[in-house]
Structure formats: structure tokens, C-alpha cells
Amino acid sequence: MAGIIGYGVYIPKFRIEQKDVAIPWGSWSPGEKSVCGADEDVVTMAAEAASNAMRHAAIDPEQIGAIYFGTASSPYIEQYVSPIIGEILGVRPETTRIDYLGSLNSLGNAVLGCLDAIAAKRIKYGLVLGGEDRATAPGTEGDANFGAGAVAMVIGTTGTIADIDGMDTYATLFMDRWRSTKDSWVSNQADYRFDREYGYQTHVAGACKGLLEKLGKKAQDYTYAVFAQPDERIPSLPAKELGIQKGQLAPGLASVVGDLGSCSAFISLANILDKAKPDETILFASYGSGASNAMSLTVRSQIERKRKNLTPLEKYINRKQNITYISYLRLKEHLKRGPY
Amino acid sequence: MKGKVAVIGVGMIKFGELFDKSLENMIQEAYLNCLKNVQKGIDPKEIKAAWFGQWSGGFIGQGAQGGQSLASMIGNLDLSCSRIENACPTGGDTFRNACLGVASGVFDVVLALGAEKMRDKPSAESLGGAGGGGGAETGNHPSWMMGQGGPAIQAMHATRQMHQLGYTMEDFARVAVKNHHNGSLCPYAHYQFDITVERVLNSPVICWPLHLFDCCPQTDGAAAAIVCRADLAKKYTDKPVYVWGSHTGLDHNQLWDRSSFVSQPSVVRAAKGAFEMAGIKPQDVDFAELHDCFTNTELMDIEDVGFARSGEAAKKLKDGEYDMHGKLPINPSGGLKAHGHPIAATGLGQIFEVVTQLREEADKRQVKLKNGIGLQQNVGGPAFGAAVVNILSRSR
Amino acid sequence: MTQPVPASPMFWRFNTEVHRLVGIKCQDCGHISYPRTKICHECGSQNLKEYKLPHKGTIHTFCVNWAPPPQFEPPILPVIVDLEGGGRYGGIMTECGSPDEIKIGIKVEMVFRRMLTDRGLNVYGYKFRLAEEG
Numbered sequence: 001m002a003g004i005i006g007y008g009v010y011i012p013k014f015r016i017e018q019k020d021v022a023i024p025w026g027s028w029s030p031g032e033k034s035v036c037g038a039d040e041d042v043v044t045m046a047a048e049a050a051s052n053a054m055r056h057a058a059i060d061p062e063q064i065g066a067i068y069f070g071t072a073s074s075p076y077i078e079q080y081v082s083p084i085i086g087e088i089l090g091v092r093p094e095t096t097r098i099d100y101l102g103s104l105n106s107l108g109n110a111v112l113g114c115l116d117a118i119a120a121k122r123i124k125y126g127l128v129l130g131g132e133d134r135a136t137a138p139g140t141e142g143d144a145n146f147g148a149g150a151v152a153m154v155i156g157t158t159g160t161i162a163d164i165d166g167m168d169t170y171a172t173l174f175m176d177r178w179r180s181t182k183d184s185w186v187s188n189q190a191d192y193r194f195d196r197e198y199g200y201q202t203h204v205a206g207a208c209k210g211l212l213e214k215l216g217k218k219a220q221d222y223t224y225a226v227f228a229q230p231d232e233r234i235p236s237l238p239a240k241e242l243g244i245q246k247g248q249l250a251p252g253l254a255s256v257v258g259d260l261g262s263c264s265a266f267i268s269l270a271n272i273l274d275k276a277k278p279d280e281t282i283l284f285a286s287y288g289s290g291a292s293n294a295m296s297l298t299v300r301s302q303i304e305r306k307r308k309n310l311t312p313l314e315k316y317i318n319r320k321q322n323i324t325y326i327s328y329l330r331l332k333e334h335l336k337r338g339p340y
Numbered sequence: 341m342k343g344k345v346a347v348i349g350v351g352m353i354k355f356g357e358l359f360d361k362s363l364e365n366m367i368q369e370a371y372l373n374c375l376k377n378v379q380k381g382i383d384p385k386e387i388k389a390a391w392f393g394q395w396s397g398g399f400i401g402q403g404a405q406g407g408q409s410l411a412s413m414i415g416n417l418d419l420s421c422s423r424i425e426n427a428c429p430t431g432g433d434t435f436r437n438a439c440l441g442v443a444s445g446v447f448d449v450v451l452a453l454g455a456e457k458m459r460d461k462p463s464a465e466s467l468g469g470a471g472g473g474g475g476a477e478t479g480n481h482p483s484w485m486m487g488q489g490g491p492a493i494q495a496m497h498a499t500r501q502m503h504q505l506g507y508t509m510e511d512f513a514r515v516a517v518k519n520h521h522n523g524s525l526c527p528y529a530h531y532q533f534d535i536t537v538e539r540v541l542n543s544p545v546i547c548w549p550l551h552l553f554d555c556c557p558q559t560d561g562a563a564a565a566i567v568c569r570a571d572l573a574k575k576y577t578d579k580p581v582y583v584w585g586s587h588t589g590l591d592h593n594q595l596w597d598r599s600s601f602v603s604q605p606s607v608v609r610a611a612k613g614a615f616e617m618a619g620i621k622p623q624d625v626d627f628a629e630l631h632d633c634f635t636n637t638e639l640m641d642i643e644d645v646g647f648a649r650s651g652e653a654a655k656k657l658k659d660g661e662y663d664m665h666g667k668l669p670i671n672p673s674g675g676l677k678a679h680g681h682p683i684a685a686t687g688l689g690q691i692f693e694v695v696t697q698l699r700e701e702a703d704k705r706q707v708k709l710k711n712g713i714g715l716q717q718n719v720g721g722p723a724f725g726a727a728v729v730n731i732l733s734r735s736r
Numbered sequence: 737m738t739q740p741v742p743a744s745p746m747f748w749r750f751n752t753e754v755h756r757l758v759g760i761k762c763q764d765c766g767h768i769s770y771p772r773t774k775i776c777h778e779c780g781s782q783n784l785k786e787y788k789l790p791h792k793g794t795i796h797t798f799c800v801n802w803a804p805p806p807q808f809e810p811p812i813l814p815v816i817v818d819l820e821g822g823g824r825y826g827g828i829m830t831e832c833g834s835p836d837e838i839k840i841g842i843k844v845e846m847v848f849r850r851m852l853t854d855r856g857l858n859v860y861g862y863k864f865r866l867a868e869e870g
Binding site for chain 2: 750754767770771778797800803823825827835852860
């Protein structure tokens with residue numbers, strides 16, 4: 001059975017209060033979010049997450065059979081970034097490098113791709129990683145909410161700290177977030193209530209139900225429920241539908257580090273795994289663009305043995321420096337110095 | 341080299357921001373001044389070979405000028421010429437190659453000329469061009485050059501000099517004060533005004549711990565020397581100046597290969613070679629023109645050439661030893677700080693000064709001569725891994 | 737039409753050195769040269785072994801550059817770092833709130849960052865940041 005052998009996360013040091021971004025435009029948003037430094041992007045963030053994951057997993061780069069990079073904010077429309085990760089680690093040319101792009105379910109799909117390759121026995125170990133630092137337009141809700149971060153997981157069948165007992169997907173045609181080649185920013189939600197019920201809730205609950213039925217399990221039996229967190233209240237919607245209790249839900253992160261897009265469910269998963277005990281179980285679902293990938297995980301005893309090599313999410317959350325809105329405008333390039 | 345080569349003429353133009361002079365015009369003016377400087381006169385056609393120093397082609401917008409440029413510019417198409425480039429030591433190394441051309445016995449009379457047009461671009465851009473990070477035009481990956489460049493590299497030395505040798509920013513500032521005073525007496529200097537330690541320390545910080553007034557300016561200029569066989573010198577002048585030693589010393593290209601940041605091994609090697617050739621020791625030298633691209637660099641140069649032990653130069657400076665009328669005058673011309681640093685012309689400008697001093701024609705800035713021996717030194721390069729030392733004497 | 741430098745053969749040649757910091761250690765004199773090379777820079781020996789630069793070290797010297805080239809926002813903090821286990825590397829600091837945080841002898845670690853962008857292509861490499869305790 002395939003599972004997570006090791007993982008790592010990264011959150012940038014810089015933080016801003018979401019209200020400082022919203023209030024100048026007559027709006028409001030709770031909590032804080034992380035902001036990429038001037039020299040950071042999804043590649044640099046994922047590189048540090050990958051370094052943490054490789055140390056935690058204790059495998060050699062030559063053992064990696066494939067690298068799957070999932071993001072909705074690649075610096076390139078054409079040109080993969082997974083080869084850069086491959087070069088940093090020093091993997092063999094035979095190692096596949098694939099980017100999953102263009103959706104907030106990109107990282108979820110990257111995991112799916114990895115699991116398929118392992119099941120097909122094409123590879124033994126895969127590195128699945130992703131970062132998010134989405135482009136925003138000034139004065140919009142995304143500009144106040146979207147945070148930055150990265151996560152990496154080594155997936156394989158030996159030495160797992162958490163087994164993936166099953167995975168299921170649920171998808172329809174649903175437009176809630178998009179960015180065309182004409183736009184230099186991600187769209188903002190025009191109809192939050194429609195999007196959250198018919199988008200997020202329908203697909204997350206749908207994927208979980210399909211998975212639970214396949215496995216013959218009940219949502220209430222899981223120790224934890226980890227869902228994508230575009231905001232801190234939305235996971236309670238599918239939770240209610242599935243009969244999940246509040247105590248099972250993973251802690252809120254969207255008001256600490258912001259909406260981390262396709263990374264958000266996985267950063268939340270890392271947060272749980274940082275403290276999880278053997279035999280505990282996790283019901284997981286990612287969400288993006290009308291698709292949700294649900295997973296069922298069981299924590300193994302290796303998790304405690306390997307914890308000494310782990311850099312927990314908490315360490316990155318506590319490492320922070322708040323910035324002003326002016327600095328934020330410059331970092332996001334909403335404000336640029338005149339060229340001449 | 342010793343006893344084989346003599347300098348019979350030197351020439352230069354005033355260094356400065358010469359917006360109305362082109363590279364060609366500066367070269368021609370310096371060349372003509374040099375010809376005029378040959379006391380008994382010289383037919384230009386006697387000069388059969390030349391070495392042309394220019395540090396930068398494309399970086400600072402002056403256009404790439406190859407070795408061929410000189411012949412046409414001075415109207416001497418029978419000239420045999422090569423271009424010399426060796427970072428900041430270009431001028432001194434151009435002189436060295438010219439001397440080698442004569443010492444080899446192949447040529448009797450040769451010309452060494454260096455010129456640099458730096459101010460056709462704003463100072464910040466030419467400063468950045470002088471090694472500033474990010475430019476992959478150097479064949480290096482940008483991550484190895486980030487934010488570096490002359491000021492940053494010497495500033496990193498200065499930090500270490502402060503940490504390891506106990507030097508202070510006041511010590512560095514005193515170099516600028518001395519050199520500005522000397523420059524105020526030199527008609528060729530870029531800056532001809534006195535300054536104080538306060539003014540240095542209150543000037544904007546360019547690269548901590550170096551202030552604006554710790555840094556030499558971006559300068560335009562050209563300088564030349566005519567060199568001939570020692571046994572023919574008296575035909576051209578009653579006051580020939582002889583070349584006793586001339587050596588280029590090198591070191592690593594990458595900063596992190598360097599062994600020390602309070603000493604420049606390239607200078608140590610150049611000095612050692614030149615002193616050996618000349619058969620003399622540092623204490624035999626009457627005065628020196630050293631490479632103070634930054635004030636702290638002069639202190640290192642003094643120690644590396646062998647005039648003081650490591651960590652001693654600052655105190656000796658404070659005690660006045662290196663003043664124009666001190667025990668060992670350093671940079672009577674005003675140094676790079678006040679006289680200016682048109683990179684390839686600098687070394688030859690220093691040769692001009694050494695020769696003028698040895699002929700006792702330096703007017704208000706004349707230093708006292710004991711042995712009649714002067715020394716010229718440059719250092720530079722991506723990791724300050726190139727240096728040149730020339731030792732000149734009024735005796736053969 | 738010009739080729740963005742990151743797409744050039746030079747950059748491709750340096751892939752291993754830039755992404756994995758591979759240099760050499762001379763088996764005769766012990767000098768560590770980076771990037772990889774075929775002759776020891778210090779002693780001229782060819783008896784060399786590949787050596788990956790350690791990622792952690794202490795600051796040997798630094799300066800605070802308030803006048804970097806036009807494409808950089810000042811101040812920039814260039815550093816020379818003595819690496820833990822041998823070797824030296826130079827680079828710039830990142831994530832420094834103020835130049836006062838930097839002193840000779842403090843611990844730093846390498847992080848992978850974007851250096852610059854040339855006509856849309858990113859150039860990545862390693863910078864230094866202050867190392868955390870523990």
C-alpha cells in the first residue's frame with residue numbers, strides 16, 4: 001500500500017494583517033497571511049519544502065522515480081518547473097518530471113498521478129510537491145486573502161508514516177476561479193454563496209462520500225477531517241453534510257497564513273501529521289475548479305520514529321516579520337518604480 | 341630589466357569628468373603632451389611599437405577599442421601595437437609590456453598609452469559595470485556576482501580590517517584627507533580641494549563601512565610614456581628615468597578562493613618580483629604612488645608592498661609618515677581618490693607622477709628625494725587578483 | 737533579437753554547480769574550489785575530488801551595499817561565509833530586516849532563491865539567511 005514516507009512544508013517569513021490590505025479599499029478580512037519576499041516564488045518555496053521532505057523521508061534523490069509539481073501560480077505558462085527541483089536534488093534523467101498546472105486542485109491531481117504510477121509499478125518512490133503565490137489585483141478579495149506557501153511529500157510503499165488506504169475523485173464543470181492568458185491576476189469570487197455551496201461543498205462532500213462508500217467506512221469514525229481551506233469556516237459545510245463533528249476538523253490556517261490555493265489541504269494535512277499518533281485516521285479532500293480528490297489515511301508507527309527529522313509547520317508559522325501595506329504593494333508588484 | 345630601459349617622456353591630460361572630450365581626443369592630447377615632454381625632441385616616426393591600455397570596451401559605453409585603434413588615432417600607421425587589459429592594473433601593466441618590448445632588444449623606442457572614457461554613462465552605471473553583480477556578460481553565473489563590484493569587495497576587506505586589525509573608519513578617512521590635500525596641489529588632479537575627516541564620515545554611505553568620500557571617482561583621462569633603450573636615453577633627455585623593476589602579480593579570480601581579506605596576495609607577489617628585479621628593499625624607496633581606489637585599499641597596499649607590517653599602516657599614517665613631507669610620501673599626486681581613476685590611464689598617470697618627481701619637476705608637490713627611487717603600484721580585478729609594481733630610479 | 741542569458745549554453749553548463757553547489761577538493765593541498773574545475777586553483781594539482789559545498793556556515797566578512805547595480809533594490813548585504821566542514825562561498829543575505837543583524841561570526845544557512853529575471857526567464861541560485869537556533 002502506498003503512503004507518505006516523509007513530508008516538509010515552507011511558509012515565507014513575511015506576514016501582513018489581512019485587514020491592512022482590505023481596509024484601504026473599503027473592505028475587511030480577518031487574521032494574517034504570508035507574503036513572498038522579493039526573491040521568492042513557488043519554485044524557491046517548494047525547494048525548501050522538498051529539502052525538508054527528503055530529510056524527513058531519509059531517501060536518496062537517485063531513488064526518486066518521478067517528480068510531480070502541482071501549482072496554480074507557476075511563473076511560466078510554458079516551461080515546467082519540476083526540472084528545476086530535479087536539478088536541485090540531483091535525480092536521474094530517467095526520473096519523470098511533470099507539472100500539474102492551472103487549477104487549485106493541481107496538487108491533489110499531482111498526488112493522484114503519483115499514486116497511479118506507483119500502482120502501475122512504474123515507479124517506487126515519487127516526490128509530490130507544490131507551492132502557491134497567486135497573482136492578485138489590488139483592492140480585490142483575493143488580494144486580501146491569498147497567502148503563500150509550499151509543501152512536499154515523498155510517496156512510496158516502504159517506511160510510510162501514513163498509508164493512503166484509498167483515493168477517490170469527484171468532478172463536474174464548475175467555474176469558480178480562473179485566470180485567462182489575458183489576465184495578470186486570478187479572478188475574484190462574484191458569488192461566494194453559490195461558489196461555496198455548489199462548488200466547494202458539493203465536490204468535497206461528493207468525493208468523500210464516494211470514497212467512504214468504496215471503503216465501507218463512516219466519516220464519524222475518522223480521527224481528523226482535513227479539507228482545503230480557502231477560508232476557515234467553509235470546511236464546516238461539507239463536514240455538516242458528512243456528519244463530521246467540529247472536534248474532528250483540522251485547525252484553521254486561512255487566517256494565519258491565508259488561502260494557500262492548491263497547497264492548502266496539504267499544508268493542513270502536514271499540520272495534523274506533525275502531531276498525529278499511530279493508528280489515527282484522516283479523511284482528506286482537496287478542492288479546486290469543480291474537482292475534489294478525497295483520500296483516506298492511516299497513521300503508522302514510523303511517524304514517531306521519524307519525528308526527530310521533521311521541521312514542523314509551527315516552526316515556520318512562528319518565524320514571522322510583519323510588513324506594512326506599502327511594502328506589500330511593492331512585493332506584489334502592484335507598485336513599481338518608474339524605469340527612467 | 342634593470343639597466344636596460346629608460347623613460348624619456350611622459351604626458352597626460354588633466355583627469356576629470358571630460359564630457360566635451362572623446363576617447364580619441366583624449367588619447368591624442370595625452371600623446372602630443374608626451375611627445376612635447378621629450379626634452380630634446382623626438383620624431384614620432386621613431387616610435388616603432390606601442391602598447392595600448394584600455395580596461396573596458398562594452399561595459400561602460402565607450403565602445404570596444406582594440407589594439408589597432410592607436411595607430412590611426414596618432415597618425416602612425418607603421419606602428420606595431422597590442423591592447424593590454426589587466427583590470428585596474430591595466431595602466432601599470434601596459435607600461436610593463438612596453439618596457440619588456442625594449443628590454444627584449446626587439447625595439448629601441450616604444451610608446452605606452454592608456455585611456456578610459458568612463459563618464460559617457462552616469463556614475464552609477466559605470467560603477468555597476470566595473471564588476472557589479474548580475475551581469476552574465478562576464479561569463480559568470482549571476483548568483484556568484486550578486487551585488488558585488490569594486491566598492492563592495494573593498495568594503496568587505498575594510499570590514500575585516502576593522503575586525504582583525506582594529507582599524508577604524510577614521511583611519512580610512514585620513515587617507516582621503518591626505519590625498520585630497522596632495523591633489524589640491526596637482527594641476528592634473530580630478531579633485532583639487534581639501535577635505536576633513538568629518539566630511540568623509542558625514543558623506544553618504546556607499547558600501548558600509550565605506551562612505552562616498554572613501555571611494556575614488558569615476559573619471560575620464562589618458563596618460564602616456566615613451567620608453568627607450570637605456571643606452572640611447574641621453575640622446576633624448578638629460579633627465580632620463582630608469583626602470584629597475586617591473587612585475588605583475590596575480591591571485592585568485594573568485595573571492596572565496598582568497599586566503600585573506602586584510603592582505604592582497606597579488607600585490608605581495610607583484611612587489612616581491614619587482615623588488616627582486618631591482619635588487620632593493622622597500623626601505624630604499626623614497627616615495628610611492630599606490631592604488632587607493634578606496635581609502636582602506638591604500639592601507640593594505642602599504643602593508644602588502646612591504647612599507648609596513650600588517651596592522652601598522654594606520655598608525656604610521658596618523659603620525660604623518662606618509663604625508664607629502666613625511667618619511668615616505670604616499671600618493672603625492674593625490675592618489676586615485678583625488679587625482680582620479682580612469683582605469684587604464686591610472687597606472688600611466690602614476691608613472692607620469694613618479695617620473696616628474698624623480699626629475700624634481702613636481703613644483704608645489706615635490707617630495708624630498710634620498711635615493712632617487714620611486715615606486716608605482718596598482719591592484720584590481722574581480723577578486724583583486726591582479727597587481728602591478730614598477731620601480732623607477734634616476735640612476736641607471 | 738537576442739537570447740535571454742538563462743537560455744544560453746553557459747547557464748546550462750553551470751546547472752550542476754548552481755543547483756547542487758558542486759565544487760572540488762584538492763587531495764594534495766586541501767583547497768576547495770567552487771565551481772568545479774579541472775586544476776586546483778591554489779596548487780595546480782589534478783588530484784581532485786568532487787565536493788558539495790555545505791549549506792551552513794558563519795560570516796567571515798560582509799559589507800552593506802547601498803549602491804548596487806540599477807536592477808537591485810538597496811541595501812544589498814554581500815557576505816563571504818566560512819562553510820561548516822570546509823570551503824568558503826560568497827553571496828548575499830536575504831530576509832534581513834536591517835543591516836544591524838549582520839556581524840562577523842554569526843551563523844547563516846543557504847536558501848534557494850530567485851536571483852533575477854531576464855526577458856521572462858528566471859535565474860535561481862543560493863543566498864544566505866540567518867540560521868535559526870536549534
